[in-house]
Amino acid sequence: MANAFIPKGQKALIVGAGTAGMSSGITLSQLGVEVDLIDINPHWGALGAGITITGPTLRALKHLGVYDEVAAQAYVGEGIQVCDTQGNPLRTLPTPMPPEEGIGSSGGIMRPALHAIIENKARALGLDIRLGLTVSALDQDEDGVDVTFSDGSRGRYDFVIGADGVFSGVRGLIFPDAPKPEYTGQSAWRLFVERPPEVERRTYFLGGPAKVGLTPVSDTHMYMFLLERTPKVFLKDEELAAELAKKLVGYGGIIQRLADALDKASLINFRPLEAFVLPSPWYKGRVLLIGDASHPTTPQLASGAGMGIEDALVLAEELARSESIEETYARFMGRRIGRCRLVTECSMELGRLEQARAPVESQTAVVERALARLAEPI
Template structure:
């Protein structure tokens, strides 16, 4: 097919490299970090992403790790349910589970699909020429027929291709993430006044926890112990097992980061021989659990069009046509949920919770129906 160079070895970049390699491209992945060991966090692989990963042969290996069973949904801080469904109902509706697992597991599987020598660590990219495919790196100049920029939310390639486009903006919430040992937890998000706490059981008797708070950008503590103390202060009165999970967290492994998104979509996801993918193309809040899933979709669709169209330029134009409308809708929908979780006023929070509760009374499929447009996606076929 030709030479493809992928910038960034995150979930999207590795998926793109694996998908292109399976279609006959000679692939090089440039990663500026010294390793691809990801941060200690969890990841949700939804049915749409599982189908995408089927095309490169690892969907079933992930399905084997599905740990989500029984009731799941949104709870009050007292523990009562606002809205609930079940893992079994989701699998019946979409034909696939939602797999919750360590991000490191997905990275390991994807890295194992790369040809020997394809991954170049400690290799930063400094400049990309969209018309020629020339890429200047720490290791010298490279040239590719296709360049895939998967260089994250602060993508330097995006800024170079679309100078002046609005950068991602602070969503109004900061987030904590950590994994603790344990089993038997019920999958749920608990919503309070400007606060959210998520509990997700993982395979291997572990629980992935995440929390968000509506605070100013840049807020936080430099000392990990103080960061954990902040979590305890905010969530110590919430229903079990939330306080106990926070107590078990290793302060050194609690990750805190502000949440950004880009609701103003790019005019295109490509220019010349360069395609943008994942957070480089459409940064989104995590409220739909679709950040990594949409990057995986991007990668599979990009490999499909770049390989099946008459030219790389035609393939990238088709990629933009496919991906831009879908990801724009998901970015905006996810941001709208973030705005709901940021509410702090007693009256507005009561109204929000009342609407969620009334919707939940219509049955366990009410929450699932809202996800149909996202989860029912299927990868393109030749």
């Protein structure tokens, strides 16, 4: 789909080659836009933690054209099992998606696997991804953006997309007074292990001092996550197993078995959670922020990656039907701000409820309400 605004030679720079950035590279290239995609990390690639993928994220991956590859490598299923701290089932939360979508409504995948699938799609379209490079200056006029890169080289683009994450350098250039990421009061643990047959779907263990859960990421593996209230701390790798074991005291069933098996060889990831709310609009002139650069979220609704992919889809749709970049960005904001704010606000609400050890029913009600809204069309 094209219009007079997208002639041959329209050129875009995408800063950040993560999920949102690569997805934007794909959708814009399919419109005929010439895309330069860069990433500051010279050792570019995703870390090894697993991630949860919701039904809306699976739908976005389908629209991106990679659902079949994801489903072949990931866990894709239905529902979320809610248990008490001893593993006794309490209820199963539905994960609604319209049946006509023809996709699963809940899932999980290893982040490097998802990264590789989207990268392969981008490479197949001929995208050139330059690494160890970012931008140091952006100078705009009515017709385009002059970019100075971190290696001293320069380029000119019709528009620029900042997809460079929660600590976005592009955001700092166009909004120097924007809020900075702040610690939410929670930290997240992830433990990567083999998946036993009894783990049939995503599972929460609620009612304890922390929120604990299991997410299958393939037929053979899963990860356990734990969200805890704690002062902001950083731990050495050799400390992780012993510290995680302490957090799991009092849990029974499969969680106790996982705790008992922890040792220094266990694959554990630990990080403090940081977020902020960026006021609207998320653009200035011809430079637009997407993904975590504009609407970072904590992991409670497992929708960060999905929102970034949706950004890419919506941006391309609005670019194809608009008469100017100003109209494109305004229409983009009209479609995205409410949906992205729903994710960030509900995720933060869940974080507060978890830290307050609110009743299970209060926590699951927020999840159900948010998932029902997110199942609606983008």
